[in-house]
Amino acid sequence: MKHVISIEDFSRKDLDSLLAEADKMLSFVKKGKQLDIMKGKIMGALFFEASTRTRLSFESAMHRLSGSVIGFAEPASTSLAKSETIADTVKTISQYCDVIAMRSPFPGAAKLASEVSRVPIINGGDGSREHPTQTMLDMFTIKKEKGRLDDLHIALVGDLKYGRTVHSLCKAFQNYKKIRFTFISPKELAIPNEYKIGEYRETNKLELEDADVVYMTRIQKERFPDQTEYEKLKNIYRITPETMKTMKKDAIIMHPLPRVGEIDWHCDSDPRAVYFKQAFYGVPTRMAIIKMVAGGGN
Amino acid sequence: MMMVKHIENGTVIDHINAGKALEVLKIIGGPNSSITVIAINVLSTKHGRKDILKMEDVYIDKKKLDLISLIAPNATVDVIKNGKVAEKRQVKLPKEVSGVLKCLNPKCITNKPREPAVTKFIVKQNPLRLICAYCNKEFEGESLLKA
Numbered sequence: 001m002k003h004v005i006s007i008e009d010f011s012r013k014d015l016d017s018l019l020a021e022a023d024k025m026l027s028f029v030k031k032g033k034q035l036d037i038m039k040g041k042i043m044g045a046l047f048f049e050a051s052t053r054t055r056l057s058f059e060s061a062m063h064r065l066s067g068s069v070i071g072f073a074e075p076a077s078t079s080l081a082k083s084e085t086i087a088d089t090v091k092t093i094s095q096y097c098d099v100i101a102m103r104s105p106f107p108g109a110a111k112l113a114s115e116v117s118r119v120p121i122i123n124g125g126d127g128s129r130e131h132p133t134q135t136m137l138d139m140f141t142i143k144k145e146k147g148r149l150d151d152l153h154i155a156l157v158g159d160l161k162y163g164r165t166v167h168s169l170c171k172a173f174q175n176y177k178k179i180r181f182t183f184i185s186p187k188e189l190a191i192p193n194e195y196k197i198g199e200y201r202e203t204n205k206l207e208l209e210d211a212d213v214v215y216m217t218r219i220q221k222e223r224f225p226d227q228t229e230y231e232k233l234k235n236i237y238r239i240t241p242e243t244m245k246t247m248k249k250d251a252i253i254m255h256p257l258p259r260v261g262e263i264d265w266h267c268d269s270d271p272r273a274v275y276f277k278q279a280f281y282g283v284p285t286r287m288a289i290i291k292m293v294a295g296g297g298n
Numbered sequence: 299m300m301m302v303k304h305i306e307n308g309t310v311i312d313h314i315n316a317g318k319a320l321e322v323l324k325i326i327g328g329p330n331s332s333i334t335v336i337a338i339n340v341l342s343t344k345h346g347r348k349d350i351l352k353m354e355d356v357y358i359d360k361k362k363l364d365l366i367s368l369i370a371p372n373a374t375v376d377v378i379k380n381g382k383v384a385e386k387r388q389v390k391l392p393k394e395v396s397g398v399l400k401c402l403n404p405k406c407i408t409n410k411p412r413e414p415a416v417t418k419f420i421v422k423q424n425p426l427r428l429i430c431a432y433c434n435k436e437f438e439g440e441s442l443l444k445a
């Protein structure tokens with residue numbers, strides 16, 4: 001049984017073929033066509049931690065494959081509130097469905113779930129550790145918008161210390177050639193050493209002149225025990241139409257969303273601002289992921 | 299070398315890194331009621347100073363030998379029967395350690411009460427690190443043993 005637990009379980013070959021499948025799905029989505037791949041099948045969407053957009057993106061992907069969805073959107077409405085373990089919840093609900101997409105605040109929960117589940121598990125985020133489907137859709141976005149996944153200069157901006165999307169992206173790009181990273185963050189939120197892989201540069205200035213991909217992240221209030229520290233850093237990086245003038249003509253700006261103040265909405269109409277497209281690409285990417293683990297027949 | 303009491307049946311662990319004998323003993327779960335000889339900072343012909351442990355009627359399983367290797371990678375283990383060395387064993391750094399150590403990440407699923415997760419750590423060398431297979435957090439080799 002195949003699961004999607006960690007981006008590190010995927011080789012370049014795996015990722016490339018997954019993204020090729022996502023590209024096929026994209027053409028169907030663009031035509032507004034529904035596929036029959038998951039017809040008669042059910043996805044369990046188990047959100048032990050609320051995340052409206054990840055959940056709806058999974059649900060949309062399942063519906064586009066003609067499947068249906070059961071599940072819950074937050075732990076308050078489940079037996080977890082009555083302190084059932086995650087393992088027991090997963091084991092039980094895996095009796096009712098054909099694939100599970102889950103999210104929890106506990107790192108390692110998805111791996112544990114894969115050990116007890118009757119059906120494939122897709123990790124939709126477990127605590128600070130992993131969010132592999134986000135990384136896959138980020139890569140799909142870069143592939144579609146830049147036409148390649150090798151030979152790129154990627155600037156990662158903001159909270160590089162806690163930002164798991166940033167960490168997973170660094171790991172995933174280990175498999176690709178001629179990748180150069182610029183890590184842009186205040187020193188309090190610097191990238192941990194384990195992600196400084198290959199060619200990179202660190203700075204606290206928003207220098208984007210040379211970047212092909214600018215990946216913005218939100219600086220999260222929850223991360224700071226001291227709120228004055230947060231107030232000091234929250235608006236440290238802000239992309240405005242002025243900033244965009246300094247960027248390459250064919251660069252792209254990405255953001256896992258939701259954004260707070262780090263990208264001025266005046267930038268949205270610039271074709272280089274691809275963050276909403278990125279959300280759009282999430283659906284075909286997750287269709288490909290669902291097909292890969294639960295589509296049968298391939 | 300200084301002579302310490304011979305044992306008739308049991309285990310002798312030699313070439314323990316100097317000063318680590320008590321930690322090794324803690325891993326083994328001793329001392330118990332049987333005779334235990336602990337020699338600390340003994341002069342060794344090869345490596346300067348070392349510690350030695352001799353334990354009457356104590357035999358050590360592989361899982362614990364693996365753990366000992368995390369703090370005393372050069373240790374040698376002699377199994378003594380009737381006053382003679384019946385078996386010589388070497389500690390070996392395992393690829394992974396499962397079920398004995400506790401993850402130090404309080405949020406890790408393995409620390410959530412009643413979840414049926416058995417801890418598992420991937421062992422990385424130079425320097426020695428243990429990576430939790432669940433939460434992926436990396437720990438210094440010895441920090442988990444002290445917890």
Ligand SMILES: [Zn+2]
Binds near residue numbers: 403407
């Ligand atoms: Zn852990």
